[in-house]
Amino acid sequence: MSDGLTPPRLRNDCFAMPQGVAWVPVEEALSRLRSALTPVVATEPLKTARSVGRVLAADAVARRANPPAANSAVDGYGFAQATTGAGVQRLPLVAGRAAAGQPFDGAVPVGSAIRILTGAILPEGVDTVVLEEDCATDGATLAFDGPVRRGANTRNAGEDVIAGATALTAGRRLTPADLALLSALGIATVEVHRPLRVAVLSTGDEILGDPAADARPHQIFDANRPMLLAMAAAWGCVPVDLGHAKDAPEVIAACLDRGAREADVILTSGGASAGDEDHVSALLRARGQLSSWRIAMKPGRPLALAMWEGVPVFGLPGNPVAAFVCALIFARPAFAAMSGEGWRSPLAFTVPAAFSKRKKAGRREYLRARLDAAGRAEVFASEGSGRISGLSWAAGLVELPDDAAEIAPGDPVRYLPFAGFGL
Numbered sequence: 001m002s003d004g005l006t007p008p009r010l011r012n013d014c015f016a017m018p019q020g021v022a023w024v025p026v027e028e029a030l031s032r033l034r035s036a037l038t039p040v041v042a043t044e045p046l047k048t049a050r051s052v053g054r055v056l057a058a059d060a061v062a063r064r065a066n067p068p069a070a071n072s073a074v075d076g077y078g079f080a081q082a083t084t085g086a087g088v089q090r091l092p093l094v095a096g097r098a099a100a101g102q103p104f105d106g107a108v109p110v111g112s113a114i115r116i117l118t119g120a121i122l123p124e125g126v127d128t129v130v131l132e133e134d135c136a137t138d139g140a141t142l143a144f145d146g147p148v149r150r151g152a153n154t155r156n157a158g159e160d161v162i163a164g165a166t167a168l169t170a171g172r173r174l175t176p177a178d179l180a181l182l183s184a185l186g187i188a189t190v191e192v193h194r195p196l197r198v199a200v201l202s203t204g205d206e207i208l209g210d211p212a213a214d215a216r217p218h219q220i221f222d223a224n225r226p227m228l229l230a231m232a233a234a235w236g237c238v239p240v241d242l243g244h245a246k247d248a249p250e251v252i253a254a255c256l257d258r259g260a261r262e263a264d265v266i267l268t269s270g271g272a273s274a275g276d277e278d279h280v281s282a283l284l285r286a287r288g289q290l291s292s293w294r295i296a297m298k299p300g301r302p303l304a305l306a307m308w309e310g311v312p313v314f315g316l317p318g319n320p321v322a323a324f325v326c327a328l329i330f331a332r333p334a335f336a337a338m339s340g341e342g343w344r345s346p347l348a349f350t351v352p353a354a355f356s357k358r359k360k361a362g363r364r365e366y367l368r369a370r371l372d373a374a375g376r377a378e379v380f381a382s383e384g385s386g387r388i389s390g391l392s393w394a395a396g397l398v399e400l401p402d403d404a405a406e407i408a409p410g411d412p413v414r415y416l417p418f419a420g421f422g423l
């Protein structure tokens with residue numbers, strides 16, 4: 001008989017905070033990570049044209065000014081402004097013209113004008129250009145209505161960037177626009193970090209790797225691995241697919257060993273909680289250095305952060321929504337720090353809520369959200385952590401503070417667009 005057995009009061013709330021467990025606030029877990037992580041990737045020289053998405057390992061210094069010489073911003077006629085004034089101006093045209101790539105060799109005499117095209121270096125004697133649409137000409141004389149401002153329709157040498165200036169600083173993840181800037185400044189090669197290698201492992205006896213396979217009722221297709229591998233790739237990392245492992249400690253340990261050999265960081269999903277089959281957290285506690293787990297956030301509370309053979313492991317929860325949110329909030333800034341970019345806080349702005357919600361104190365909450373036509377954040381109808389359709393529906397997250405909150409339509413909320421996470 002077990003008459004003396006007294007169960008705890010029924011909570012029936014899978015998101016309630018269990019007692020007797022140390023919950024790590026999100027900010028504390030983030031600041032632990034931030035202080036622990038440094039760049040782990042080597043550097044290499046790379047052709048600028050091939051460097052998009054890479055992280056600069058050294059400042060890029062302009063070899064040349066942009067523009068390198070004063071030139072015309074329009075197609076028109078150039079002259080010295082000092083000899084012109086108000087009212088109708090008539091200037092004799094010199095023979096020849098100045099075009100981009102075909103500079104005019106001579107000097108333009110004071111009081112004369114020259115045909116000039118966009119991008120052409122200003123010939124000696126020219127400091128001002130008048131737009132061709134504002135001119136009349138018979139081929140020998142130019143007429144326009146003055147006055148014209150000195151320097152009109154021209155671009156100064158170095159007005160964008162001067163030679164010797166630092167164009168981009170170390171830590172910059174290079175964008176297509178950066179490639180234009182570097183190329184214009186004559187920087188043909190950049191010193192960049194090698195991309196971070198991110199290994200991804202799914203765990204669980206129920207996981208079936210191939211979505212084309214015939215699944216038995218107890219089996220589910222692996223949703224987390226393609227998602228996490230694609231996130232790593234979108235973040236400029238090299239994804240390393242570790243496949244999926246059964247819920248057996250020695251199998252998971254072998255996969256982690258491989259991950260530690262082939263990658264700079266490991267993402268696992270599933271088995272992060274404290275259930276009978278939650279081998280990832282148990283393994284990390286027993287054989288890795290578990291630094292922080294059970295984060296006070298929803299979704300994602302069983303996040304495990306640990307080291308395995310000297311390589312950081314992010315033990316993400318199995319529920320795909322929780323795995324996704326934890327990857328955004330923890331893995332993304334951490335990968336940036338490890339990649340040489342430095343810690344990157346997510347882009348966030350305040351928008352009015354299009355929803356009502358009451359939350360309890362003690363946990364930060366992330367809701368799948370998107371902006372409606374009026375710029376208000378609407379949230380996905382269900383908060384269920386397995387509702388993957390809501391991740392596709394969403395374009396960002398609403399972040400609710402650790403404290404209790406009651407949100408009514410129109411109240412300001414913090415919105416974190418996926419685009420700000422590079423997705």
Ligand SMILES: Nc1nc2c(c(=O)[nH]1)N[C@H]1C(S)=C(S)[C@@H](COP(=O)(O)OP(=O)(O)OC[C@H]3O[C@@H](n4cnc5c(N)ncnc54)[C@H](O)[C@@H]3O)O[C@H]1N2
Nearest residue numbers: 202221222223224225270271272273278316317318319322
């Ligand atoms: N008694 C308690 N049960 C649970 C708690 C709790 O505190 N007490 N926490 C719940 C929360 S919250 C989460 S999240 C999960 C996290 O558990 P695990 O990280 O150990 O994940 P699993 O149990 O392995 O899986 C959870 C769920 O996700 C599915 N899954 C796992 N991997 C994948 C994958 N690669 N692709 C698609 N779906 C996946 C798995 O089948 C489960 O349904 O624990 C709760 N339970």
Ligand code: MOO
Nearest residue numbers: 299300319322385
């Ligand atoms: O918080 Mo669990 O991480 O919801 O799904």
